[in-house]
Amino acid sequence: MIENEHLLTVTPHQMPAGPLVLRVTGELDHHSAPLLSRAVDDAAFDDTGVVLDLSGLTYCDSTGITVLIGAYQRSQRTGAPLILAGVNPDQMRVFTVVGLDQVFTFHPSTEAAVAALAK
Amino acid sequence: MTVSPVRTVPEASADEAARLAAVRRYRILDTPPDGAFDRIAALAARLFDAPMATVSIVDTDRVWFKAVHGLQGVTEIDRGPGLCASAILRGEPYVVPDAGADAGAFADPLVRGEPGVRFYAAAPITTADGQRLGTVDVLDTRPRRPTEDQLQALQDLAALVMDELELRLSAMRTVAAERERRAEAERLARALQRTLLPPALPEVPGLHAAAAYHTASPDEVGGDFYDLFPLNDGRWAFFLGDVCGKGADAAALTSLTRYTLRAAAIYDPDPCAALANLDAVLKGEYQGSDPRYCTAVFGVLRPLPDGSHAITLAGGGHPSALAVRGDGSVEPISTMGGQLVGMLPDPQFVRTSTRLRPGESLLLYTDGLTEARTAGGTMLGEDGLTRRLTATAPRTAHELLDSVEGLLRQLGDGVSDDTALLALSVPPPPTPRIQENR
Numbered sequence: 394m395i396e397n398e399h400l401l402t403v404t405p406h407q408m409p410a411g412p413l414v415l416r417v418t419g420e421l422d423h424h425s426a427p428l429l430s431r432a433v434d435d436a437a438f439d440d441t442g443v444v445l446d447l448s449g450l451t452y453c454d455s456t457g458i459t460v461l462i463g464a465y466q467r468s469q470r471t472g473a474p475l476i477l478a479g480v481n482p483d484q485m486r487v488f489t490v491v492g493l494d495q496v497f498t499f500h501p502s503t504e505a506a507v508a509a510l511a512k
Numbered sequence: 513m514t515v516s517p518v519r520t521v522p523e524a525s526a527d528e529a530a531r532l533a534a535v536r537r538y539r540i541l542d543t544p545p546d547g548a549f550d551r552i553a554a555l556a557a558r559l560f561d562a563p564m565a566t567v568s569i570v571d572t573d574r575v576w577f578k579a580v581h582g583l584q585g586v587t588e589i590d591r592g593p594g595l596c597a598s599a600i601l602r603g604e605p606y607v608v609p610d611a612g613a614d615a616g617a618f619a620d621p622l623v624r625g626e627p628g629v630r631f632y633a634a635a636p637i638t639t640a641d642g643q644r645l646g647t648v649d650v651l652d653t654r655p656r657r658p659t660e661d662q663l664q665a666l667q668d669l670a671a672l673v674m675d676e677l678e679l680r681l682s683a684m685r686t687v688a689a690e691r692e693r694r695a696e697a698e699r700l701a702r703a704l705q706r707t708l709l710p711p712a713l714p715e716v717p718g719l720h721a722a723a724a725y726h727t728a729s730p731d732e733v734g735g736d737f738y739d740l741f742p743l744n745d746g747r748w749a750f751f752l753g754d755v756c757g758k759g760a761d762a763a764a765l766t767s768l769t770r771y772t773l774r775a776a777a778i779y780d781p782d783p784c785a786a787l788a789n790l791d792a793v794l795k796g797e798y799q800g801s802d803p804r805y806c807t808a809v810f811g812v813l814r815p816l817p818d819g820s821h822a823i824t825l826a827g828g829g830h831p832s833a834l835a836v837r838g839d840g841s842v843e844p845i846s847t848m849g850g851q852l853v854g855m856l857p858d859p860q861f862v863r864t865s866t867r868l869r870p871g872e873s874l875l876l877y878t879d880g881l882t883e884a885r886t887a888g889g890t891m892l893g894e895d896g897l898t899r900r901l902t903a904t905a906p907r908t909a910h911e912l913l914d915s916v917e918g919l920l921r922q923l924g925d926g927v928s929d930d931t932a933l934l935a936l937s938v939p940p941p942p943t944p945r946i947q948e949n950r
Contacts, residue, residue, distance in 0.1 A: 423757055423758050423759075454929070455754070455755075455756030455757060455805075456756055456757050456758070458756065458805075458852075459756055459757075459803060459804065459805065459855065462803070462805070462855045462856070463803065466803075466855075469857070483890075483891050486891070486893065487879070487883065489848070490807075490829065490830070490831050490848075490879065491807055491829035491830075491851065491852040492828075492829045492849065492850055492851030492852060492856075492859070492860065493829075493851070493852070495849070495851065495860070496851070496856060
């Protein structure tokens with residue numbers, strides 16, 4: 394069941410000559426996670442990279458984390474750089490406890506992430 | 513005014529009771545207006561070229577309009593003597609060509625008062641088992657005679673209302689059955705989850721142990737787990753953790769995790785090796801499109817001659833254990849840097865060690881506790897938990913557990929995830945006045 398999907402929105406935006414930005418807004422939990430999972434599956438992972446903009450994420454449970462790790466695994470397979478942008482301090486604390494701070498590349502904002510990928 | 517008693521008194525018979533039971537069954541009374549029934553009323557008025565029409569349901573003591581066309585502001589009328597009350601007494605269309613000339617009909621408030629109805633035609637809404645719930649009726653302020661075709665069409669509309677009611681009842685039943693099925697699945701998952709926790713902790717010589725499982729939501733089963741068991745060389749092993757996800761899938765993952773850790777501990781009780789073993793098993797079991805992980809802390813206890821216990825801990829993406837020292841200070845036994853188990857290519861597990869002396873205790877917990885929201889909306893965090901333990905200064909495993917359970921009660925709805933707690937303490941040395949705290 395994905396009945397709570399409406400609590401989560403994922404908006405893809407292809408930057409001109411830049412990365413694909415997936416803006417994730419709302420609650421990412423075991424009800425809504427399939428929505429992001431599909432968006433990650435549908436996204437083109439190529440040299441220009443992918444940015445997950447999490448600045449609008451208000452909640453992320455363990456199933457949400459599996460989807461983020463899934464995106465990381467995809468980026469490892471394809472060689473496409475992946476950046477998490479705009480992670481709030483509470484969420485960052487959760488990432489640090491589970492050791493994902495050592496796994497992902499973080500930037501404070503989508504702008505900073507896009508600029509870093511352009512280099 | 514003379515009124516036939518047969519028509520005025522609602523039948524207080526078994527028949528009427530059965531009819532009312534049918535009305536209740538369809539749960540239509542006092543529901544909000546609805547496009548489908550409004551269209552049927554409008555269509556009935558158009559068929560007769562009449563100004564007013566209703567879809568009416570006859571309740572115990574009132575006639576309630578599910579739909580009205582051309583009758584402003586009327587939602588129900590008394591079920592006294594009147595048109596609709598008479599109409600449901602028959603299994604066929606009921607026609608009053610001129611209410612002014614019909615004593616029974618004249619008792620109807622819509623006839624006596626506004627809008628001064630003179631013509632009335634109704635077809636009963638009849639269930640498959642013959643119960644008449646109400647009518648589809650047409651009203652006019654002029655006397656008139658309907659054609660056979662019009663009355664036939666009115667009956668068709670009443671049958672259409674019945675079909676619609678059946679459909680809705682069947683949808684309501686499907687939803688109720690689905691809800692029941694899901695509740696049952698959750699009850700099963702909860703029962704399964706209970707079987708994954710040890711029924712009672714074993715007695716460990718020279719150590720007190722206490723554990724608790726705190727459920728956040730009755731209908732979303734989490735996958736927290738803990739265990740405490742002897743190794744064959746006088747040492748003891750324990751673990752506590754949390755699998756990702758909810759429900760029956762999480763319970764299955766918890767089961768696999770728990771048995772894997774117990775088996776791994778017997779094979780190689782090194783805490784990091786146990787987590788590495790679990791990592792390999794989870795990757796083997798949940799590869800492909802449905803990867804799963806857990807976070808866990810795994811520890812080994814070795815009793816020392818002076819009564820204290822040496823503890824070696826390994827953490828895989830799990831919050832720090834907290835030690836309450838003899839002086840009341842709270843010290844994190846951190847395995848920070850350790851990574852979650854089962855999904856990362858080459859996960860790091862971090863080992864640490866500490867010693868638990870008499871009068872000291874250790875708390876292991878899952879992140880349902882530290883990720884709980886306080887009344888101010890902020891996350892409790894390790895800091896909030898540390899403040900609580902500093903303030904309550906627990907001296908034994910049971911006091912430690914009581915302190916945290918009190919905190920969970922205070923946090924109330926702020927706790928959105930299940931929480932497992934495991935507390936260990938070394939009893940304080942006996943003193944002349946106080947034998948033992950608990």
